[in-house]
Amino acid sequence: MEDEKRISLRLPTELHARLAEKARTDRRSLNSEIVHLLEAALGPVGGDGQSP
Template sequence: MSDEVRMTLRLPEDLRDRLRDHAKSERRSLNSELVYMLEVGLRAAGVDTESSDGDSTVSVRLRGNPDSSPA
């Protein structure tokens, strides 16, 4: 990963704990595990990681509601 950005992510505490425990079992930091899981998930969803010009592209439309919070 050549360019990195910082971001704030809000998670339910129990999910954070499960992710942290899984990262530990994989001998990775929580950050590294999250990056890995996101990359795997994007590939599984059919999202290209990078195009030939270096820009991220989407090869298929993702399903699901991106914001499931109440209105």
């Protein structure tokens, strides 16, 4: 099992609603959607560390 870190996160109500709707549309949990979007924004793990 992968190591995971649990965090508490405060989101503006409108952003939460947008994320929840996107997660529902993509058939993911809210947590999985946030992880997916962060991974897409940051690139693959172990990248070269340079900004695009």
